[in-house]
Amino acid sequence: xxxxxxxxxxxxxxxxxxxxxxxxxxxxxxxxxxxxxxxxxxxxxxxxxxxxxxxxxxxxxxxxxxxxxxxxxxxxxxxxxxxxxxxxxxxxxxxxxxxxxxxxxxxxxxxxxxxxxxxxxxxxxxxxxxxxxxxxxxxxxxxxxxxxxxxxxxxxxxxxxxxxxxxxxxxxxxxxxxxxxxxxxxxxxxxxxxxxxxxxxxxxxxxxxxxxxxxxxxxxxxxxxxxxxxxxxxxxxxxxxxxxxxxxxxxxxxxxxxxxxxxxxxxxxxxxxxxxxxxxxxxxxxxxxxxxxxxxxxxxxxxxxxxxxxxxxxxxxxxxxxxxxxxxxxxxxxxxxxxxxxxxxxxxxxxxxxxxx
Amino acid sequence: xxxxxxxxxxxxxxxxxxxxxxxxxxxxxxxxxxxxxxxxxxxxxxxxxxxxxxxxxxxxxxxxxxxxxxxxxxxxxxxxxxxxxxxxxxxxxxxxxxxxxxxxxxxxxxxxxxxxxxxxxxxxxxxxxxxxxxxxxxxxxxxxxxxxxxxxxxxxxxxxxxxxxxxxxxxxxxxxxxxxxxxxxxxxxxxxxxxxxxxxxxxxxxxxxxxxxxxxxxxxxxxxxxxxxxxxxxxxxxxxxxxxxxxxxxxxxxxxxxxxxxxxxxxxxxxxxxxxxxxxxxxxxxxxxxxxxxxxxxxxxxxxxxxxxxxxxxxxxxxxxxxxxxxxxxxxxxxxxxxxxxxxxxxxxxxxxxxxx
Numbered sequence: 001x002x003x004x005x006x007x008x009x010x011x012x013x014x015x016x017x018x019x020x021x022x023x024x025x026x027x028x029x030x031x032x033x034x035x036x037x038x039x040x041x042x043x044x045x046x047x048x049x050x051x052x053x054x055x056x057x058x059x060x061x062x063x064x065x066x067x068x069x070x071x072x073x074x075x076x077x078x079x080x081x082x083x084x085x086x087x088x089x090x091x092x093x094x095x096x097x098x099x100x101x102x103x104x105x106x107x108x109x110x111x112x113x114x115x116x117x118x119x120x121x122x123x124x125x126x127x128x129x130x131x132x133x134x135x136x137x138x139x140x141x142x143x144x145x146x147x148x149x150x151x152x153x154x155x156x157x158x159x160x161x162x163x164x165x166x167x168x169x170x171x172x173x174x175x176x177x178x179x180x181x182x183x184x185x186x187x188x189x190x191x192x193x194x195x196x197x198x199x200x201x202x203x204x205x206x207x208x209x210x211x212x213x214x215x216x217x218x219x220x221x222x223x224x225x226x227x228x229x230x231x232x233x234x235x236x237x238x239x240x241x242x243x244x245x246x247x248x249x250x251x252x253x254x255x256x257x258x259x260x261x262x263x264x265x266x267x268x269x270x271x272x273x274x275x276x277x278x279x280x281x282x283x284x285x286x287x288x289x290x291x292x293x294x295x296x297x298x299x300x301x302x303x304x305x306x307x308x309x310x311x312x313x314x315x316x317x318x319x320x321x322x323x324x325x326x327x328x329x330x331x332x333x334x335x336x337x338x339x340x341x342x343x344x345x346x347x348x349x350x351x352x353x354x355x356x357x
Numbered sequence: 358x359x360x361x362x363x364x365x366x367x368x369x370x371x372x373x374x375x376x377x378x379x380x381x382x383x384x385x386x387x388x389x390x391x392x393x394x395x396x397x398x399x400x401x402x403x404x405x406x407x408x409x410x411x412x413x414x415x416x417x418x419x420x421x422x423x424x425x426x427x428x429x430x431x432x433x434x435x436x437x438x439x440x441x442x443x444x445x446x447x448x449x450x451x452x453x454x455x456x457x458x459x460x461x462x463x464x465x466x467x468x469x470x471x472x473x474x475x476x477x478x479x480x481x482x483x484x485x486x487x488x489x490x491x492x493x494x495x496x497x498x499x500x501x502x503x504x505x506x507x508x509x510x511x512x513x514x515x516x517x518x519x520x521x522x523x524x525x526x527x528x529x530x531x532x533x534x535x536x537x538x539x540x541x542x543x544x545x546x547x548x549x550x551x552x553x554x555x556x557x558x559x560x561x562x563x564x565x566x567x568x569x570x571x572x573x574x575x576x577x578x579x580x581x582x583x584x585x586x587x588x589x590x591x592x593x594x595x596x597x598x599x600x601x602x603x604x605x606x607x608x609x610x611x612x613x614x615x616x617x618x619x620x621x622x623x624x625x626x627x628x629x630x631x632x633x634x635x636x637x638x639x640x641x642x643x644x645x646x647x648x649x650x651x652x653x654x655x656x657x658x659x660x661x662x663x664x665x666x667x668x669x670x671x672x673x674x675x676x677x678x679x680x681x682x683x684x685x686x687x688x689x690x691x692x693x694x695x696x697x698x699x700x701x702x703x704x705x706x707x708x709x710x711x712x713x714x
Contacts, residue, residue, distance in 0.1 A: 018490060018491075018630060023489070023490060023491075024490065120631045120632060120634060121634065122479075122483060122486065122634075125486075126479060129479065129482075129652055129655070130648075132380070132652075132655050133375060133380060133381065133648060133651045133652060133655060134375075134380075134648060254616070256613050256616060256637070259611070259613060271648075273375060273644040273647075273648055274477045274638075274639075274644060274645050274648040275477060275638065275639045275642070275644065275645055276638060276639065277477060277478065277479075277636070277637070277638040278636070278637045278638065279634070279635070279636055279637075280613070280634070280635045280637075281631075281632065281633060281634040281635065282631075282632045282633065285632070287630040287631060287632065288631050288632055290630075291487075291490060291491060291628075291630055291631040294490050295486055295489075295490060298486070298489050298490060302661065302662040303660075304659065304661060304662075305659040305661075
């Protein structure tokens, strides 16, 4: 198979490295698209999208640009020309899901996106395989490696948010503008994508309850530690009640999820007949994510069955939560409350909220 | 696709239940083979193997008999007649690996065995996918649910081995004759099968170091607990040093592996570029294992690529172990020693030995 890679950053370069290794001689990287003015360190690098779209010998494109545009246009134009698409772009998938899935269907091409959620964990593939045989009743887990690193360090070292964030940036785990991670948007995009795959339908992103960790302080963490609890930023999908939630959650310090270290991800899938399955693995980094992209390329090469996805709409409705919450409001100290409803959770004066497990 | 199921016990009945559910209408169970004299609770039940082997419309057989014979003969005869085979039989695979793999190759049929190792965990499938792209450098984990249940209960409740074993038998987790579990043979078979898949080669089973938990007492457990350690029966594969080991191992009580509860399995895979990946899930029980069998049926239906396995021989050679061990010899109290070699480990007077992590 002949492929083109859009973007030559962390993931794009990782894909190139793995594909040009010795195991995958049946994949040829014909072109790499880089921004105008980028260094042309390889002869196959081009800054002209038309070089790729007009080359009928390229059957598959790998989109590792990130962001909405030009990724969306490139992916759509590629599918329109009959090319398969592999993408790691959760923002693109979460916001243009129906458009992309419908177009892939119409054109009979592959649209695969293992790398968009869970880094090196084969999360999407397992959701697809399980749903062919079983009913997925839910998943729950840590799917943002940057925030897990920050929360892990804050908890271990009793340091403040900004200090842990700087450390994460120094290690290359956090971007220069980490807002999408901190405010939970990154987790929201991934939760939508994974819930869509788990349900085979299309969840509306608009009204999902989403909370981040922006106003979390070391005083909050000290309070959690006193109570034997550990905070993690959690993606939750409840397929039975059609409920999606992005929220910091508190776990007993002796549970597996509370002990997920550093930049790791952890996901638990629950199914009707198979029971519970959990996965832990590196959630960020060049090679784990690139590995997931390459697994998708291998699936296309092997003509694996396409996932059975639809764009049938599902809208989330929240019942009142009977759980215990930790809530910190403007001008107040954080404290536990029992039960909250959607309206209370959407209140403007909440600085930080976490559900207790 | 039209299938026959050999055996209608825990797994066979589970496969029948899942396949006749509402998701898999493309799989038809044409025949079920039961022992002569068994109840004919369904019209498709037969006690004559010839009814199946001579039916050319049956393209795939599912072997859930367990044991070596007649499973081996039935599987071989089926492949010779061009039928695909799905099996959960680790003893058969471990002892007849080369014969079965070579025959499947020769006949161009599928021979899939996800359910033979790790119950509901997609362990074999992940080894196959990862090895297509990456080099698997090793795996390590808990792959015997019966023993994990016994060790978990002994550690939690300070009860003796026999009491925990009776409890496991009462819950249906342990067989009437649990020797294969207790002496590590079950783990050995699974370790061989998984190592063969991970390496794409065929490890000789003959000289693998294998230790069980037969002589473990509550006094040993109390000693481990005093030292902050938890004992687990472990399968270990080191692909770099070509080393396989089946041995009780001791882990710090705050690690994920030390906290794997009840009848669960836990496996960690290490790879060259992808890093570490771990899986936890139910290791025994009708539906988790049957689910894995059905996943293999779906792979055949979808004409998934066959795993690239060979029977190139690999023989294990043990270097001296520099690890710390807990050793209990005849007439002695258990104690820690530093470093052991193969000869020392094979000494007849060892009642119980465990490697410290």
